[in-house]
Amino acid sequence: MYYAVxxxxxxTESEAGYAETAIKMLELAKAQTGFMGVESARNEIGITVSYWESLDAIQNWKANMAxxxxxxxxxxxxxxxxxVRIAKVEREYEF
Structure with missing residues (x-):
């Protein structure tokens, strides 16, 4: 069992600093205790799902100053x- 955020x-139309910040946030998340991975896609809406070992790990990431x-x-x-939605992942399947 683990968690998905x-x-x-x-x-918006603004791009100022967005890409650089997204890269920085990914690197910081990877360094967080309990981070397991991330998947992301964008069209009309963006969807990013990050995976965490525990609710405490998610809370620590949420509280990160950067x-x-x-x-x-x-x-x-x-x-x-x-x-933002937080879900408990009880099973996973892969092909």
Missing amino acids: IFTSTR HLEAQQKGRTAWYKSYK
Whole structure:
């Protein structure tokens, strides 16, 4: 069992610093204890799913100062809207 944080978003037209911040956030997340991986796609909406070993690991990532700053910039410049869902993954299948 592990957890998935599902982040869905719609973007504004602003690109200023977005790509660089996304790269930085990925590198920081990878360094967090309990981080297991990430998958992402974007068309009309963006969907990023990150995987974590525990709810504590998710909370620690949410409280990361650089992540908090990126969240604030997202609300003021990059996203029209977003939603975060946290789900427990009890099983997985792969082909």
